[in-house]
């Protein structure tokens with residue numbers, strides 16, 4: 443491979459700590475549009491990494507590649523030592539048992555109760571007795587601060603509560619890694635803060651590695667051990683919140699200060715092409 | 724020149740899209756067959772019994788009454804229309820035979836399938852489409868649970884079991900409808916009507932009808948799941964897919980019915 447991305451040292455490797463996630467030379471195209479242009483980074487075990495970036499920079503695409511919903515054209519995504527990018531569907535399902543994911547809209551199953559939602563991964567992947575599953579579900583829901591809601595349906599509880607239930611479901615199997623897509627999206631600042639605190643608490647208490655994708659500055663600085671900033675499919679900065687705060691990179695400065703920049707020009711042709719060829723994935 | 728090339732481009736794109744759809748459809752059928760039949764043999768956890776049971780109850784609840792209503796009406800109408808013709812030959816006594824044979828060979832299976840396509844097929848598409856739009860299917864896959872055994876297999880198996888059952892029900896109710904019209908409305912002797920009704924029936928009428936309804940159940944299940952799982956965009960996408968699912972199912976049912984009737988007529992006379 444002549445990819446120059448691989449030659450660069452991987453940003454932010456903490457020596458001596460195993461990396462839970464290691465991404466090298468990741469490229470993803472939609473049609474002819476290149477959305478991810480050679481992404482490299484690592485996440486150490488127990489670390490909370492925040493991926494920050496403006497709308498449309500490819501954050502969700504990066505996340506969906508990591509969890510195996512999209513297959514990148516080039517590069518590797520090692521999750522706990524296994525390469526998600528080249529794994530078969532069966533192997534992917536094995537890897538998926540080791541992480542949890544909190545979706546932007548919670549993605550709870552409306553046909554199941556809150557309790558059944560949290561129980562689902564346990565029921566599917568273990569042979570535990572229903573009574574034991576019930577206890578685990580209760581414990582997980584208590585971890586996210588909910589008790590007594592087991593028999594309600596997802597549409598009967600508030601958005602913030604749904605997020606918490608989804609979080610309880612994501613950690614149901616005690617995963618080593620949890621991915622979060624915009625955990626604060628659609629919530630008021632106070633509830634969003636509660637969710638952020640839960641993320642911090644859980645990763646400390648359960649010693650989980652967390653990858654949080656967001657465009658909320660405040661929330662990012664609150665929870666991050668380390669952050670990377672994504673811009674037009676490339677990592678433009680990487681470091682501790684302190685380092686990012688002091689960064690001299692013009693885009694990073696603009697982004698964290700919320701300054702106005704020139705309106706980015708997207709050419710309609712390439713944009714439309716990407717959308718029209720969406721079906722061919 | 725510009726027009727020609729954009730015209731050809733449009734055709735190319737449509738063809739491309741068509742083949743992409745065929746590929747996705749065969750992928751769905753492949754994973755249904757794999758998870759429905761091969762995976763259990765390989766010892767993988769496949770059919771979730773409680774989901775399957777839920778589907779059976781749902782399909783029954785959704786369509787029992789309406790299948791009865793429609794079948795009774797069709798049986799009654801058949802009796803009346805048959806009598807209108809048969810009376811001219813003084814052959815009124817054959818009304819029962821005509822009703823029973825048309826119900827079992829043709830109308831029972833087709834009408835039940837159309838009712839189920841409209842009630843159950845539509846709701847399967849709407850449900851799966853909504854799940855797709857709300858990232859619930861992504862969530863399922865991300866939990867390491869393949870979508871086919873969880874969503875597709877119980878629904879198609881549910882239809883495969885329930886549609887023939889409902890078709891048998893439709894036979895019975897249709898014949899009752901015909902009987903009531905024949906005896907009460909046309910004053911045919913009850914015993915004679917029943918004799919005509921049952922003496923004309925041969926086992927082949929029954930099994931060809933049930934074979935058809937088995938095929939219809941697969942058609943409805945596959946189309947409904949396919950349309951639901953290929954929803955794009957938001958709520959409007961769900962609505963469009965639902966309409967598409969019902970229309971496509973009904974057309975396919977009628978075409979398949981034609982093909983099967985021809986096969987049964989020429990190949991198994």
Ligand SMILES: Nc1ncnc2c1ncn2[C@@H]1O[C@H](COP(=O)(O)OP(=O)(O)OP(=O)(O)O)[C@@H](O)[C@H]1O
Pocket residue numbers: 472477495496497498499500501502503504657716717719720
């Ligand atoms: N399935 C798809 N097919 C074609 N293009 C896509 C697809 N998904 C995303 N894109 C394009 O990829 C680009 C990045 O999208 P992505 O969803 O990753 O952005 P994002 O950083 O998550 O933005 P946001 O913060 O708004 O969620 C966008 O320009 C989008 O148009």
Ligand SMILES: [Mg+2]
Pocket residue numbers: 501502503
């Ligand atoms: Mg996004």
